[in-house]
Amino acid sequence: MQKNHITIALADDDEDDRLFFEDAFEELKINTVVTTHCDGEELMNFLHHPETILPNILFLDLNMPKKNGFECLLEIKKVEKFNDIAIAIYSTSSSEEDVENTFVQGANIYIKKPSDFDTLKKILREVVTLNWQYHTSRLNKDNFLLRM
Amino acid sequence: MLKIINLHKSPLLLRIVFVVSLAAILFTAAVSYKHIINLNKSRDLVIHSYEVQLELERVISYIKDGETGYRGYLLYGDTLFLDSYTHSRKKVDNAFFRLQKITADNQSQQKKLKELHHLIVLRYTYFNKKYEDKDLYKKYYESNGKIVMDQIRKKVDEMISLENKLLERREYHFNDSLSYTPLYALLVIFITLFFIILAYIKINSDFKRIEQSNSKLKVSQESIKQAEILGNYSSWTWNMEKNEIQFSDNQFRLHGLEPQSFEATVADFLKFVHPEDMEIAANSINNVINNESLPTINYRIIRKDGAVRHLRSVGKLFINRFDEKIIIGTTQDVTEDILKKIILHEKNADLERNNKELVEFNYAASHDLQEPLRKIQTFISRINEKEKDHLTETGKEYLERIVVAASRMRVLIDDLLQYSRTNKTDSSFEEVDLNDTAYASIQELSQLMEETNATVHFEELPKVKGIPFQLRQLFINLINNSIKYRKLNQPPIITVACDKVKANEEDNIEDNSTRMYHKITFLDNGIGFHPDDSKKIFLLFNRLHAKDSYQGTGVGLAICKKIVKNHYGFICAEGQPDEGAKIIIYLPTA
Numbered sequence: 001m002q003k004n005h006i007t008i009a010l011a012d013d014d015e016d017d018r019l020f021f022e023d024a025f026e027e028l029k030i031n032t033v034v035t036t037h038c039d040g041e042e043l044m045n046f047l048h049h050p051e052t053i054l055p056n057i058l059f060l061d062l063n064m065p066k067k068n069g070f071e072c073l074l075e076i077k078k079v080e081k082f083n084d085i086a087i088a089i090y091s092t093s094s095s096e097e098d099v100e101n102t103f104v105q106g107a108n109i110y111i112k113k114p115s116d117f118d119t120l121k122k123i124l125r126e127v128v129t130l131n132w133q134y135h136t137s138r139l140n141k142d143n144f145l146l147r148m
Numbered sequence: 149m150l151k152i153i154n155l156h157k158s159p160l161l162l163r164i165v166f167v168v169s170l171a172a173i174l175f176t177a178a179v180s181y182k183h184i185i186n187l188n189k190s191r192d193l194v195i196h197s198y199e200v201q202l203e204l205e206r207v208i209s210y211i212k213d214g215e216t217g218y219r220g221y222l223l224y225g226d227t228l229f230l231d232s233y234t235h236s237r238k239k240v241d242n243a244f245f246r247l248q249k250i251t252a253d254n255q256s257q258q259k260k261l262k263e264l265h266h267l268i269v270l271r272y273t274y275f276n277k278k279y280e281d282k283d284l285y286k287k288y289y290e291s292n293g294k295i296v297m298d299q300i301r302k303k304v305d306e307m308i309s310l311e312n313k314l315l316e317r318r319e320y321h322f323n324d325s326l327s328y329t330p331l332y333a334l335l336v337i338f339i340t341l342f343f344i345i346l347a348y349i350k351i352n353s354d355f356k357r358i359e360q361s362n363s364k365l366k367v368s369q370e371s372i373k374q375a376e377i378l379g380n381y382s383s384w385t386w387n388m389e390k391n392e393i394q395f396s397d398n399q400f401r402l403h404g405l406e407p408q409s410f411e412a413t414v415a416d417f418l419k420f421v422h423p424e425d426m427e428i429a430a431n432s433i434n435n436v437i438n439n440e441s442l443p444t445i446n447y448r449i450i451r452k453d454g455a456v457r458h459l460r461s462v463g464k465l466f467i468n469r470f471d472e473k474i475i476i477g478t479t480q481d482v483t484e485d486i487l488k489k490i491i492l493h494e495k496n497a498d499l500e501r502n503n504k505e506l507v508e509f510n511y512a513a514s515h516d517l518q519e520p521l522r523k524i525q526t527f528i529s530r531i532n533e534k535e536k537d538h539l540t541e542t543g544k545e546y547l548e549r550i551v552v553a554a555s556r557m558r559v560l561i562d563d564l565l566q567y568s569r570t571n572k573t574d575s576s577f578e579e580v581d582l583n584d585t586a587y588a589s590i591q592e593l594s595q596l597m598e599e600t601n602a603t604v605h606f607e608e609l610p611k612v613k614g615i616p617f618q619l620r621q622l623f624i625n626l627i628n629n630s631i632k633y634r635k636l637n638q639p640p641i642i643t644v645a646c647d648k649v650k651a652n653e654e655d656n657i658e659d660n661s662t663r664m665y666h667k668i669t670f671l672d673n674g675i676g677f678h679p680d681d682s683k684k685i686f687l688l689f690n691r692l693h694a695k696d697s698y699q700g701t702g703v704g705l706a707i708c709k710k711i712v713k714n715h716y717g718f719i720c721a722e723g724q725p726d727e728g729a730k731i732i733i734y735l736p737t738a
Binding site for chain 1: 515518519521522523525526527529530533558
């Protein structure tokens, strides 16, 4: 049981969003372990800590204090031991500039924060059960921005 | 070289005419002089002839005197008579000597004179013989002396008649010459008079021409002065050889001085140059001196009253007919232009900054507004899901209203974002087939069209130069609008027609050229609008209907207008209430 669970990390400075995120996973009843971090710096400290079990999927907000999501993305992609982490961008904005930049820097999927709790649950289920092998090949840009 | 000849043509001609007339006058004068000399000679010859005759008569008379004396002596034996004889001999010799001298130029007279001399000598030898016997003498005289005497007379007569002939000829010549004299004098006078008149006419016409040129010059000078005042410029010349400088009146005015109020030098004007521009001015003067040219320079001056003016000067080398180097220059007061330019530049920068701020503000505002709204909506969905059962009926109704208001706000923010993103700079122009655009827009709206049973008819559309996604947005917004404002009792039908028109033949196009435009018309069978509102509907956030009756933010058509403007086109609307709406787009032909 313990071995099959999926570890998930979220970095988001917004308390409400962190709450929605945790609630959604709770209601989804998937075997997941969720950790949340309130800024990029805290996230990086967590990841670099030797005792940390690295997450399978990392949800990254872009607009954060101290260290923003984009900086975290760049840093993670430089470290070899983080190579297996699937990175999902999780942002309010879906501006073409942000989408393009994160795609180029090696994020795996781009999620625009929904304005409906049901949709959020649907999205998170989709992302967790995604065939990551296909997505990590990063061949298809059209699939990068998740549409629900 | 040709130019120089042309330039000096008139003076050269004048010189030739002068030399020719001088020669003519001198020639006629010389001829007259020669004639008078000849006249003198003829007269001298006539006098000469008379002298010869006179001398010959004297010779005869002296011989007779001698004969008379000698006879008296013979008759009366008185030696007193012999005196007149001896005197006569001397006188005859003298007269004969003179004759010899004055007829030296005449061979035949000289010959005759020799014969005469012989006869005279013979005659006197007879006198010398002392004939005591008077009868013998008588006899001797009658036989010899008389014969010799007759011969002498005859010879003298011959000579006189010869001289008379000469005289006759000479008198004829003299009279002949004399008759020509007044003619020569008149000729000289007339020729001289002719040239004087010619000179007078020429001088007179030249003078008139100079006067005319002078008055023309005065007129053009005056007009230049006016032009200088009106055009705010001045002119100056700088003679490099003599280092003389002349400034026009306006040069003084440009510097805030009274025209020609003092004898100005370059230094006088340099005093006004703005300290920061002193180097430019000094360099340009050095340039004039060393390179003999003045390229355009801009500099400032400070007038006596403290006013700063911007001047622009330019000069060009010119060589005059005395081979002197002269710089001809023009100075213009360009203060107004420069001030206008500065103001324009500032305004432009202001405008650019404002525009940029506005775009940034618009984007940031609508973007940042999304975050709290999203949370409100998420919380509402949480309440709807978990807490709805605990609410009273009124509470449930309020919650519904909150849901509607929140979603309306989302639409507003989304539209606003789209509007602020519709900028020309986003993409560059490319060739767009509007048939593809129409197809793509119908695909996008397929769900809505299905729900409302809408049909869209497209005519064959042209290709234009444009931004593909903006043109797609334009079509989507227009069709969406027609569906949104449909009549509730009939399915919407939209017809898209296309035509080619000339700009100056369409009132809706604010372009008076003959440029060609594609006219694309979207006609629907919807609720239409009042003609008075045909301009209003394109304004941002302007709605013609109450919010509850028709959805809409009043941004859709504003975006359409922005897109059409981005494509250098025009958009307008025509309609009547309940009779459908007609939106017309004009796009320039490629």
